[in-house]
Amino acid sequence: MEHIAIIGNGIAGITAARHIRKQSDFRISIISAEAEHFFSRTALMYVYMGHMRWRDIEPYEAQFWQKNRLDLVQGYVEKIIPEENTLFFSDGRHMTYDRLILATGSRTKFFGWEGMELPQVTGLVTKQDLERLGRLAPDNIHCPRAVIVGGGLIGVELAEMLRTRDIAVTFLVREKGFWNNVLPEGESMMISRHIEAHGVELRHETGLGKILSDEKGNVRAVQTTEGEEIPCNLVGITTGVTPNIGFLKGNGIETDRGILVNRMLETSAPGIYAIGDCAQQREAWGNRPTVEAVWYTGRMMGEVVARTICGIPTAYQPGNWFNSAKFFDIEYQTYGWVFPDIKRRSREAHFHWRHKNDHQCVTVAYDEEDGTFLGINTFGIRMRHPVLDSWLTGGKSVDFVMEHLHEAGFDPEFTSANFQDIRRAYRSELKSTTT
Amino acid sequence: MSSIDRDMSLTGHPPTQITFRQKLASGLGMAGLLLLLLAWLNVDFPNKTLWLTLSLAAMASGVIWFSAEAYRHQPAGIKNNGVYFKAMTSRGFRAWILALALTGLYILLYFYPATLGLNPDGANHGLIALFDPLSRLLNGHQASQWFVYGTLYTLAILIFGIKFIWKYRHNRYEVIRTISVMFFQTAFAFLIPEIMARLNGKLPYYDLKSIWPLNYYNFERYRINAFIDAGDIGLAMLLFGILSVFVITPLLTYFYGKRWYCSWVCGCGGLAETAGDPFRHLSDKSLMAWRVERWVVHSVVVFVTLMTTAVVYSYLGNDGGKYWLTRDSFLLGVATLLTLVFAWAMIWKREQLQKDARYGAIGYFVIIISLIGFHYLSGDSNVFLFRSETLRKSYAFLIGAVFSGVIGVGFYPIFGSRVWCRFGCPMAAILGFQQRLFSRFRITTNGGQCISCGNCSTYCEMGIDVRAYAQKGENIVRSSCVGCGICSAVCPRGVLKLENGPHQGRNESREFPLGNDPDLLEQVLHSAGKTKSSQSI
Numbered sequence: 027m028e029h030i031a032i033i034g035n036g037i038a039g040i041t042a043a044r045h046i047r048k049q050s051d052f053r054i055s056i057i058s059a060e061a062e063h064f065f066s067r068t069a070l071m072y073v074y075m076g077h078m079r080w081r082d083i084e085p086y087e088a089q090f091w092q093k094n095r096l097d098l099v100q101g102y103v104e105k106i107i108p109e110e111n112t113l114f115f116s117d118g119r120h121m122t123y124d125r126l127i128l129a130t131g132s133r134t135k136f137f138g139w140e141g142m143e144l145p146q147v148t149g150l151v152t153k154q155d156l157e158r159l160g161r162l163a164p165d166n167i168h169c170p171r172a173v174i175v176g177g178g179l180i181g182v183e184l185a186e187m188l189r190t191r192d193i194a195v196t197f198l199v200r201e202k203g204f205w206n207n208v209l210p211e212g213e214s215m216m217i218s219r220h221i222e223a224h225g226v227e228l229r230h231e232t233g234l235g236k237i238l239s240d241e242k243g244n245v246r247a248v249q250t251t252e253g254e255e256i257p258c259n260l261v262g263i264t265t266g267v268t269p270n271i272g273f274l275k276g277n278g279i280e281t282d283r284g285i286l287v288n289r290m291l292e293t294s295a296p297g298i299y300a301i302g303d304c305a306q307q308r309e310a311w312g313n314r315p316t317v318e319a320v321w322y323t324g325r326m327m328g329e330v331v332a333r334t335i336c337g338i339p340t341a342y343q344p345g346n347w348f349n350s351a352k353f354f355d356i357e358y359q360t361y362g363w364v365f366p367d368i369k370r371r372s373r374e375a376h377f378h379w380r381h382k383n384d385h386q387c388v389t390v391a392y393d394e395e396d397g398t399f400l401g402i403n404t405f406g407i408r409m410r411h412p413v414l415d416s417w418l419t420g421g422k423s424v425d426f427v428m429e430h431l432h433e434a435g436f437d438p439e440f441t442s443a444n445f446q447d448i449r450r451a452y453r454s455e456l457k458s459t460t461t
Numbered sequence: 462m463s464s465i466d467r468d469m470s471l472t473g474h475p476p477t478q479i480t481f482r483q484k485l486a487s488g489l490g491m492a493g494l495l496l497l498l499l500a501w502l503n504v505d506f507p508n509k510t511l512w513l514t515l516s517l518a519a520m521a522s523g524v525i526w527f528s529a530e531a532y533r534h535q536p537a538g539i540k541n542n543g544v545y546f547k548a549m550t551s552r553g554f555r556a557w558i559l560a561l562a563l564t565g566l567y568i569l570l571y572f573y574p575a576t577l578g579l580n581p582d583g584a585n586h587g588l589i590a591l592f593d594p595l596s597r598l599l600n601g602h603q604a605s606q607w608f609v610y611g612t613l614y615t616l617a618i619l620i621f622g623i624k625f626i627w628k629y630r631h632n633r634y635e636v637i638r639t640i641s642v643m644f645f646q647t648a649f650a651f652l653i654p655e656i657m658a659r660l661n662g663k664l665p666y667y668d669l670k671s672i673w674p675l676n677y678y679n680f681e682r683y684r685i686n687a688f689i690d691a692g693d694i695g696l697a698m699l700l701f702g703i704l705s706v707f708v709i710t711p712l713l714t715y716f717y718g719k720r721w722y723c724s725w726v727c728g729c730g731g732l733a734e735t736a737g738d739p740f741r742h743l744s745d746k747s748l749m750a751w752r753v754e755r756w757v758v759h760s761v762v763v764f765v766t767l768m769t770t771a772v773v774y775s776y777l778g779n780d781g782g783k784y785w786l787t788r789d790s791f792l793l794g795v796a797t798l799l800t801l802v803f804a805w806a807m808i809w810k811r812e813q814l815q816k817d818a819r820y821g822a823i824g825y826f827v828i829i830i831s832l833i834g835f836h837y838l839s840g841d842s843n844v845f846l847f848r849s850e851t852l853r854k855s856y857a858f859l860i861g862a863v864f865s866g867v868i869g870v871g872f873y874p875i876f877g878s879r880v881w882c883r884f885g886c887p888m889a890a891i892l893g894f895q896q897r898l899f900s901r902f903r904i905t906t907n908g909g910q911c912i913s914c915g916n917c918s919t920y921c922e923m924g925i926d927v928r929a930y931a932q933k934g935e936n937i938v939r940s941s942c943v944g945c946g947i948c949s950a951v952c953p954r955g956v957l958k959l960e961n962g963p964h965q966g967r968n969e970s971r972e973f974p975l976g977n978d979p980d981l982l983e984q985v986l987h988s989a990g991k992t993k994s995s996q997s998i
Contacts, residue, residue, distance in 0.1 A: 037913070069914035076543040078919050085913045085928055087747060190542040223536065321912050326976040343978040350910050352953040355538030355631075359910070359955055408955035411908025411975055436907055436958050438949055440633040 029053045030335060031113060031123035033103050037321055038302025039129030040064040041328025042335075047094050049336040054095065055121065057113070059102035061153045063088065067131075068321055070156045071183045075190045106277045108295035125297045127331060128274075128285055132267035132303040132319050141237025146245035147261045150184050159187070163260050166192045171258040173197075173248045175234040176265030177204045182217075182353050184262045185226050196227045196256050198234060198248075204353075210366050210389050212378045213405060217353050219384060224354050237261055267319050269304040282306055284317045289341040291331050299334070301327035311344055313363050320349060346418040347401070348411060356385055361414040362401025364391040374400060377424070377455060379448045381406070388448055392424035399427045407444060408436035428452045483530045490523020501577065501588040510594040517612075521620045528624035537631035539951055541920070549874065550739050556874035564871030571862040574606035581605075599655040614732065615651045619643055621735035628738075634946045634959070638724060642731035645670055650728045663691040667698055670726050672705040674765040675888035677856060682776040711895055717961055718902025719892035720944020727888075729881060732870065733922065734945060737878025741922035741947065744877035750924055754884050754941065755820060761860060762887045763824045767831050768849075768856045770795050774835055775849035789836065796832050799825060810898045813968060860885060879922040883941055893940030901961040902944065904937035906930060908975035910956045917948035917957060931956050934974025938967060 030046055032039045035058040043054050069083040091098050101115040106126070113121045134149025136142050148158045163169040172188050174181050177199030185195050201207055203214030204221060222228050233251040240246040247257040269284035280286045280294035284306030291299045302324035307316045314323075326344055333340040350359045365374060375394035380387035386406035392399050399422050402414065413434040417427055432445035479487070496516035499506075506512040532540065548555040569576055578587025585593055589604050592612060596604035622643040629635035649670045657664055665687040673679045679702050688695035713721045723730045733741075744750075770792070777788045803825045869881025882889050896902060904927070911934070917927035923941045927948045930937045937948075937957075949957040 066913040066915060068912040069916075072914065072916065075541075076546040077541040078915055079545055082915045082919045085915065085932060089748075322909055322976055325909075325974070329973050329977060345976060345978045348909070348976075350912075350954040355536055357953065357955050408907070408958070411910055415908065415975060436905075436955060438632060438634040438946060439959060440637055442633065 027051065027053050028124045029055065029122070030125050030127065031055045031057065031121060032127040032129055033057045033113070034129035034131055034302070034304070035061065035064045035098070036067060036129060036131045036302060036324060037064075038131070038324035038328045039127065041325045042127050042129065042301060042332045043096050043328075044094075045329055045332030046335055047096060049332065052335075053097070055097045055099050055123070057099045057101060057103060057121075059100070059116075062098065062100065063091070065153070067151070070150065070153070071187050073156060074159055074187045102273075104273055106274065106279070106298075108278055108298055111297070125335060126299070127335075128271075128279075128293070128298065128300040128304055129302045129324075129328070130270045130273075130304045131324075133270040134263055135266045135268040136263060137234075137265060139234055139236055141239060141245070142263070144237055144239050144243065144245050144261075146259060147237060147263060149263050149267075150180050150187075151267060163188060163191065163193060166194075169193055169259045171196070171256075172260040172262060173234075173256055173258040174262040174264055175248075176263065177201060177206075178208075178264060178266060179205070179351050180267075181262070181264035182221060184264055185221065186224070186354050188260075188262075189224055189226065193260075194227070195225075196229060196258070197221065198229050198232045198250060200231065200233050202230055204228070206366060207368065208366060209403070210364065210376060210378065212380060213387055213389060213403060214366070216380065216384055216387055216405065217356065220354055220356055234261075267303065269306065269317060271304055289343075290334060290339060291327060291342050299331050301331050307342075311342075312347075314344065314347065322349065346415050348415070356406050357408065358403070358405050359407075359409050360401065360403045361409065361411070362391070362399070362418045364389050364401040364403045377428075377452055379444075379451045381444060381447075386444060390424060390427065390452075397423045397425060399424045402427070410434045410436040480530055483527050486523050486526035486530060488523070489526065490520050493517065493519030493521075493523060497588060497591070500591040503578075503587050506591065509591050513591050513595060516591075517616060521616060524620040525623055528627050531624075532627040532630075540628050541951065544739075544742060550742075552743065552875055560872055560874045563873065564867055567862075567867040567871050570606055570610055571866060577606055577609070579606050599652070600659050611651055614728070615646050617736045618646045618728075618731045621738070622731075625735050625738050629950060632946070632950050635950060638946065639734065641725045642727075642734060645726045646728050646731045649726075661691055661694060663687060664695060664698070667702075668728070669698075669701065671728070672710060672722075672888060673702065674762070674769065674891065675727070675729075675886060676702075677765050677769065677861060677887075678853075680769055680773055681853070682772070685776075710892060711899070714892050714895040714902075715900050718900050718942070718944050718959075719889065719896045720902065720942075720959070722892060723882065723889055723943035724945045729865065729869070729886065730879075730943060733873075733878040733882060737870075737873050737922070740873045740878045742877070742919050743875065744879060744883070744922050744924035746918050746921070746924050746926050748926075751926075754924070757884045758886070758890045759820050759824055761864075761885055762890045763827055764856060764860065765887045766795075766799075766828055768852045770832065771835065771849040771852050792832050792836055796829060799828060806894075806898060813898060860887075877922055877924070879924075879943070882943065883923050889941070889943070893942075896942070897938060897940040901964060901967075903960065903962065903967045904942065904948065905958045905960055905962075906934055906936055906974075907954075907956045907958065909934055910954050911974070912954055914953060916951040916953065920947050920951045922947070927957070932974075934971050936967060936969070 030052050032043055032055065035056050039056060043056055046052060046054055063084045064086065065080070066083045066085060069078065072078045073080055073083060099121070101117060101119060103113050104116045105114040106112070111122050111124065113123065113126070115121070132151060134151050141147070146162055148162065149155050150159070163172065171194045174184050174195060174197045177197065181197065182204070185197055188195050201214070203209070203211060204218040206214040209217070218228055218230070229250070235249040235251050235253065237245060238247045238249060238255070245259060245261055247255045248261055249255050271281055271285055274281055274285065278295060279298060284304050285293055285300035286308050287293055287300050287305045288308055291301055291305065293300050303317070303319040305317070305327065310316050323344065327342055330340050330342045346362055348361045350357070352358065364376070365371060373393045373395050374391050377390045377392070378387065388405070388407060389403045390399070391401045399417060401418070402409070428449055431448060432443060435443060435445060493516045496512060496519070500512070545551045547553070549559070550556070578585050578589040580586065584590070585603055589606060589609055592604035592609045595612065596602060596608045622639050625639050626636050650668045654666050654668050658666060665684045668676070678684065685699065688699040710722065724734055774788055774791060777786060777791055778784060779788055803821065806821060864885040865881045869885065872880060911928070911931040913928055913932045915928050917931060918925070918929070921927050922945060923943055925937070925939050925942060927937055944959055946959050949959055
């Protein structure tokens with residue numbers, strides 16, 4: 027029986043394993059050094075916040091793995107010899123495989139700051155990061171002040187986590203507004219205000235210079251790029267993630283930032299595939315970056331590679347881009363492409379609507395020459411994925427989308443709908459630009 | 462316990478303490494409770510009206526003040542911080558104390574009302590006497606233990622309802638739903654029956670929203686007699702009781718799912734959604750619990766059907782000349798109705814039933830064989846081998862008292878707030894059957910947006926593993942779902958929406974959630990039911 031080994035038990039690896047099991051009788055081994063069972067990485071924050079216990083963020087019960095003959099192997103793979111189809115573990119064990127899937131995910135990207143090796147400096151990517159946070163920041167007596175570096179999705183999660191324990195948080199953001207390299211300005215500034223309303227001290231256009239320690243070797247403060255010293259007991263590094271591929275050095279598998287794969291998700295070594303955050307497409311897919319560190323793309327690559335492994339060669343061919351997140355109390359969804367001002371394409375025009383409550387807004391991107399709908403960002407308004415997906419695929423016009431936007435609403439019943447206001451604002455803006 | 466659970470809840474000390482004002486508010490509420498305790502200990506209050514008012518007002522304002530302090534200063538949004546760190550909401554010491562106190566109260570209420578001061582032959586004393594003035598005002602009689610219970614129950618739904626509305630003020634579905642349960646409890650369960658009894662002394666106490674089989678005693682002889690004796694209004698109420706079972710509930714469930722009842726109208730649901738809300742996450746989500754649930758709740762349905770049939774049978778006559786409904790025609794009627802329902806489900810809905818068909822078949826045949834037994838083995842005073850009274854009494858004791866009250870509410874802080882609704886309520890089971898097979902209601906999963914975080918499953922009071930469906934991009938069509946809407950509220954990515962819609966496509970499941978190019982993966986649509994284990998691969 028063919029043996030499929032999967033390194034990594036995150037969403038990519040587990041999705042691949044589930045779909046291989048659905049379609050085949052292969053022996054499947056899932057290897058992880060991080061956690062005994064698959065867990066939802068995006069839910070790490072809820073354990074610290076006390077919304078859920080660890081076992082609640084594991085999507086499958088313990089018996090699931092045995093029942094579906096998915097062998098879980100605990101161990102850290104140190105070396106791969108592709109020519110011999112063999113993996114070597116750090117504890118001396120080894121394992122042979124017929125085909126191998128690399129799904130090792132991401133790790134925190136550190137920028138080599140002075141002091142980053144101090145014990146109170148942490149990212150928020152792994153189970154071990156969560157455990158570290160539990161130790162370092164149990165409450166605001168042991169950890170009165172924290173500084174978070176990097177204004178992205180993980181940074182705002184960490185800020186929300188620490189605020190639930192009344193820890194003072196200073197958030198250093200390099201851009202003018204929160205996540206301004208992804209969000210258009212109106213949205214970015216609204217989220218910045220929301221973050222501040224939750225008691226976070228937001229420092230825009232400020233970066234980390236170095237981390238300062240006291241005589242015992244503990245974090246005492248950070249120094250910003252402006253030279254200011256901010257005292258703190260914890261430094262959260264959330265300046266992004268990078269493929270977790272250190273163990274592949276010298277194994278003969280081609281890498282760049284990530285493990286290089288072709289459309290079939292094959293690496294340069296025969297029989298070895300790479301999926302999820304650790305993979306880097308040799309050729310970019312439309313507007314997508316070549317390394318996509320997103321839950322959904324991990325899942326999608328897992329689905330595709332499973333088909334290839336089970337005898338139906340299938341290329342990774344993602345559909346319309348979508349994503350979602352939550353910034354404290356404000357949910358965010360995006361469908362298609364809406365670029366921030368700095369990255370805007372030549373014909374990309376935006377319509378922006380913001381509710382006077384400053385908690386809801388919508389940005390619609392369209393082609394200003396032919397009026398094609400390009401994408402939508404919504405904040406505080408839930409949208410229906412299948413509907414927007416079909417509009418994007420069907421190349422609908424922005425006028426059509428604005429007239430039918432209510433059909434794509436997904437908020438709970440009785441929610442007072444804003445769609446009428448949005449449509450009215452769109453029409454009046456249209457009028458003012460045509461006259 | 463994993464190392465993180467330990468770190469997060471024991472060695473770590475996240476701020477779960479309450480503020481000074483919340484302490485004052487708790488003190489005020491406790492003072493109100495203390496007055497009740499003193500009354501129970503036979504402290505003779507000179508002016509009962511005044512002291513009862515003081516006690517109820519202190520409890521109400523204590524809870525409302527506490528909630529205001531908890532939520533007023535915070536922005537609207539999900540308020541689950543520290544739920545698993547607080548002893549009260551994570552089966553800690555306080556939770557057990559509360560569970561024991563509630564359980565004790567139920568035992569006294571059901572089995573030892575005299576210790577609370579009930580005296581049916583003369584003047585009440587103790588706790589029950591304190592409620593006499595209010596009872597006289599509403600129905601003209603002195604209070605019973607059920608009047609005391611009803612008053613406190615209604616008060617709890619009202620004040621914890623206000624707390625719930627504050628907590629979920631950003632979600633209009635939750636706000637409107639909670640106003641609905643508060644209204645139905647106050648008007649239909651509390652005020653109208655008392656006032657009706659005052660206006661027409663012959664009418665039996667009738668909470669119009671309590672429908673058979675939840676109201677398992679509705680067709681007992683003494684009630685039927687009372688309805689008939691009360692004249693036209695009584696007959697109308699009897700007719701309403703029958704229509705509720707066979708016409709009104711199936712229709713409403715078809716249009717809105719069983720939520721119209723379980724989380725918008727029902728009193729048990731009302732208490733669970735308000736006072737029970739802090740404990741909703743304690744429901745057991747395991748596959749094992751689901752298995753137990755299906756066996757237990759459907760056994761209760763079989764039990765209540767047999768019990769009611771036996772009770773009605775026992776007071777019907779054999780002579781068709783005296784009254785059109787005889788024992789035999791009644792048994793035949795019950796058997797025919799059940800056969801029709803069973804045949805409909807097996808022929809038209811077999812695909813959706815899958816494994817559950819077995820449960821249905823077992824239940825159906827148990828009932829039919831028992832009915833045949835009734836016919837051949839019953840004498841004048843007994844039905845089958847038992848006296849119908851024995852069946853009735855054991856149902857009232859086991860299900861009506863122990864299950865719904867002592868375990869159902871007493872163990873809120875341990876098993877969660879919907880133990881009765883999930884494992885015991887025959888009404889919920891019947892509505893659930895309709896919801897699964899014959900309803901426009903579903904929880905829609907939003908394409909491929911699920912991140913498997915688990916908030917939905919964790920905060921599902923009915924123990925449904927919502928995530929198991931959502932992460933596969935499948936809609937949630939489960940008989941036990943009461944439509945409280947909390948899974949949708951706590952979802953951080955806007956994945957879930959409760960809605961009524963066309964039957965077509967309700968059960969559809971895809972091979973893959975939305976994401977990859979659909980042409981490529983030739984998404985295999987197949988209308989499969991949701992019976993397959995929620996943890997199927």
